[in-house]
Amino acid sequence: MSEGVHPIASLLAAVARGITGVQVQWAGCEPSERQRIYFANHTSHLDFVVLWSALPSEIRARTRPIAAKDYWEETPLRRYLAENVFKALLVERGAMAKAKSPEEAKFVGRMLIEDMAAALGQRNSLIFFPEGTRGSGEKVGEFRAGLYHLALRRPDVELVPAYLENMNRILPKGEFLPVPMLSLLTFGMPMQVEPGEQKETFLERAREAVSSLRRIGSA
């Protein structure tokens, strides 16, 4: 993978920042060149670009999103954006559910985690939306297990929760044109899987870490 940021990526990031007027708060940590997995709530197609644009440029160049294969490979434009512009790692949603046997499911799951670990490599970071799909924005949905397995596979990588506010109002699911409301992005305190921590406990804790960063309408 070549170094540096694709010019179209920088352009789209600038546009997304303009539309959302996003204010970035590093509440639980500072921007860092450490390898990280940024995981956030997901309500809009703009989520990734906004989160990505909030990172300092040297970190942006090596931060890749994880995105759904079925959506991003549907048209040539999407495929180009995902593969060439943002260097996304495309994963198949529900691949494990499609498997014919538990063994196959386990195998497919392990391959997915290996792909993600490979995408992290020695210096990259990832942007991850563990809900797996865009929600309505009312509350943060259940997290898929991938985050847990990846965290176990790469315990050296920091897990940074983030909350994207108002994105569902700017460009909700099913809409094509954005409304330029203001948004807010808050990064929380890095976390890890505790020794011996169960999958469900960790995923709930991670979900809570994301939704606790919510500032607006949380009462």
Next chain:
Amino acid sequence: MLPALPDAKLMWLFGGVLFLLIVSTFIGGILKERHRGDSSRATIDNLNARIRAWWKMCAIFAVSLLIGRVGSLVLFAIISFLALREYMTLVPTRRGDHRTLFWSFFVIMPLQYYLVGIQWYGFFAIMIPVLAFIFVPSSIAIYGDTEHFLERAAKIQFGLMVCAYCLSHAPALLLLKIPGFEGLDARLLLYLVIVDQMSDVLQYAWGKLIGKHKIAWRVSPNKTWEGFVGGVLSATALGAALWWVTPFTPLQSAGMSFTICILGFAGGLVMSAIKRDIGIKDFGVVIEGHGGILDRIDSLCFAAPIFFHLVRYYFVP
């Protein structure tokens, strides 16, 4: 077309504003030195931050006025856009309002300013109160979400009225054809903005200096009777003293300024009430870094349309 040399009285006004800025910067600097490390420090830092912001705002406004009609129009259109954005961010909307909101930002609001630009008064005057008033609820209804329907339609309409319709009356002053005042209308816009904003500033200053008795403390805890009376009277006096830049006599100018001040106060109070109602503290973080444009122009939104119509009724044949 740009006049070769902008008129001298306008330059005097600019000079006066510049003088005020220099004096207030100087006072701010002295206060900072004197109160180093004591309890009023936070207030003084805030004051100096405000003064710095005033420099920038005055510079932008002066440049737009010097560019001419298009400059003012673009500036006010941008202010409207930013204000509407702050407002809509604050007001709870639902998924079903999305397209109506898109239209509000990208069609209705720009169209309002376009109508000022082409000087189509009849259309300009009814576009938002009549057409948008019908369009907004209809387009929400088409989407089919009836929950809080009336509230949602009303909130969007109110935002359009305040941020787009009311405010667009400020640059619309430039299209009034006052006999004997042709080509000088930039002065009238500057007059409105100076009196309105000085009224805010003087109310703040009087309130800080001698303010004791609260007005409407539930709505805005910082507003006092002393600030209100002192601010309105001194800004009215200032406005009266500026009669020479307007088509008004000194007495008429005092009346106009007094009206601007009272309406400005009402505008500030209404927008404060809305913020209280919404519980703005939850959203403070979103707005803070953006300077709260709506907070700055709330008084102008109420003063501009009435001032426009008073001038139009009494001075345009």
